[in-house]
Amino acid sequence: MSSNNHIVTAEEQGARLDKLLVDLNSDASRSQIQSWIKDQYVMVNGGHVKSNYKCQEGDDISWTVPEAEPLEVVAEDIPIHIVYEDKDIAVVNKPRGMVVHPSAGHPSGTLVNALLYHCHDLSGINGVMRPGIVHRIDKDTSGLLMVAKNDKAHASLAEQLSEKTIDRKYVAIVHREIQHEYGTIEAPIGRDPKDRQKMAVVEGGKDAVTHFKVLHLYPEFSYIECVLETGRTHQIRVHMRYIEHPLAGDPKYGPRRTLPIDGQALHAKHLAFEHPTTGEWMEFDQEPPEAFQKQLDELQKRS
Missing domain, CATH: 3.10.290.10 (RNA-binding S4 domain)
Known part of the structure; x- marks a missing residue:
C-alpha cells in the first residue's frame, strides 16, 4: 500500500x-x-x-x-512480432487493437500474456500485472515498444525515460492541413473535468511537450511525425486535438466524420535508446501497418 x-x-x-x-x-x-x-x-x-x-x-x-486484487496472468500463445531480443531486452512491434497489459476489463489477450509465452524472463519491477513493461502505447496505437527482461535492464530504461534521452518518434494522420512545417505544443495534461474517461489540456495538469513535423499535406488531412519530450496518457491525441488537428479515426478525441480506419491513425515508428548492459546505442524503425498505409494511399489518390 x-x-x-x-x-x-x-x-x-x-x-x-x-x-x-x-x-x-x-x-x-x-x-x-x-x-x-x-x-x-x-x-x-x-x-x-x-x-x-x-x-x-x-x-x-x-x-x-489499497493493494489491487491479484489477477492470474496466464501465458498465451498469441503471435507477436519481436523485432529484437537478447538476454536483457526485447523490442516488440505491437499491433493495432492489442492492449499492453491485463486489467479488470482485459484479463487476457494482451501483449503481456503473449510476452509471458514468448519471453520466459521478464522484469518484475512493475509487478505481476505488468512484467517487463517500461512504457505503454494505447490499444489502437501500433508500433515499437521496449520490454525489460530483468530488473537491472528495467531500471536503466526507466531512468533513460525519466531523463528524456530515449528517442521516440510517431507518425500520424490528422485532420485539416497544417500550414507550417514544424511546431511544438507545450500544454499541461490532466483528467478532463467534463469527462473523467478522457484526458485534456487543463490548468494544473502535468507538463507535456510534443514536437511535430509535417511530412505531407493532403486535401483536408496532414501526415505528420511527432517527437515526445514527455510521455503523458494520450499525449499526442490530446495535444493534436488541442491545436484543432485531431487524429483521424480517433474515437475518443476526433470528429465523427473521419477516415474509415479502426482506431486512431497513430504509429510508434522509431525507437532508440542506450542498451542497459553494453551501452550501445540501439535504433529501431518500423513502417506503419497495412491499414494505415492504405489510408495514406487513398489520400494520395485524392490529391
Missing part, C-alpha cells in the same frame, strides 16, 4: 472529496475512489467522511491506496 497526503488549496475549496481525489489519482476511477472512501482508506483532518464531503481550504486529506 502507498500513503498519500494533500492540503486543500483555496482554488479547491468546495470540491467534492471523491472528485478532488480523482484529480489527485490519475490512474483511479471515481468509482474506485468512492470505494476507498467507503472502506475508510481516506481520512480528512484525521476523521472519516463521505464521498460527497465538500472540501474546505486547509483540510488535511490523507489516503492509502
Whole structure:
C-alpha cells in the first residue's frame, strides 16, 4: 500500500472529496475512489467522511491506496512480432487493437500474456500485472515498444525515460492541413473535468511537450511525425486535438466524420535508446501497418 497526503488549496475549496481525489489519482476511477472512501482508506483532518464531503481550504486529506486484487496472468500463445531480443531486452512491434497489459476489463489477450509465452524472463519491477513493461502505447496505437527482461535492464530504461534521452518518434494522420512545417505544443495534461474517461489540456495538469513535423499535406488531412519530450496518457491525441488537428479515426478525441480506419491513425515508428548492459546505442524503425498505409494511399489518390 502507498500513503498519500494533500492540503486543500483555496482554488479547491468546495470540491467534492471523491472528485478532488480523482484529480489527485490519475490512474483511479471515481468509482474506485468512492470505494476507498467507503472502506475508510481516506481520512480528512484525521476523521472519516463521505464521498460527497465538500472540501474546505486547509483540510488535511490523507489516503492509502489499497493493494489491487491479484489477477492470474496466464501465458498465451498469441503471435507477436519481436523485432529484437537478447538476454536483457526485447523490442516488440505491437499491433493495432492489442492492449499492453491485463486489467479488470482485459484479463487476457494482451501483449503481456503473449510476452509471458514468448519471453520466459521478464522484469518484475512493475509487478505481476505488468512484467517487463517500461512504457505503454494505447490499444489502437501500433508500433515499437521496449520490454525489460530483468530488473537491472528495467531500471536503466526507466531512468533513460525519466531523463528524456530515449528517442521516440510517431507518425500520424490528422485532420485539416497544417500550414507550417514544424511546431511544438507545450500544454499541461490532466483528467478532463467534463469527462473523467478522457484526458485534456487543463490548468494544473502535468507538463507535456510534443514536437511535430509535417511530412505531407493532403486535401483536408496532414501526415505528420511527432517527437515526445514527455510521455503523458494520450499525449499526442490530446495535444493534436488541442491545436484543432485531431487524429483521424480517433474515437475518443476526433470528429465523427473521419477516415474509415479502426482506431486512431497513430504509429510508434522509431525507437532508440542506450542498451542497459553494453551501452550501445540501439535504433529501431518500423513502417506503419497495412491499414494505415492504405489510408495514406487513398489520400494520395485524392490529391
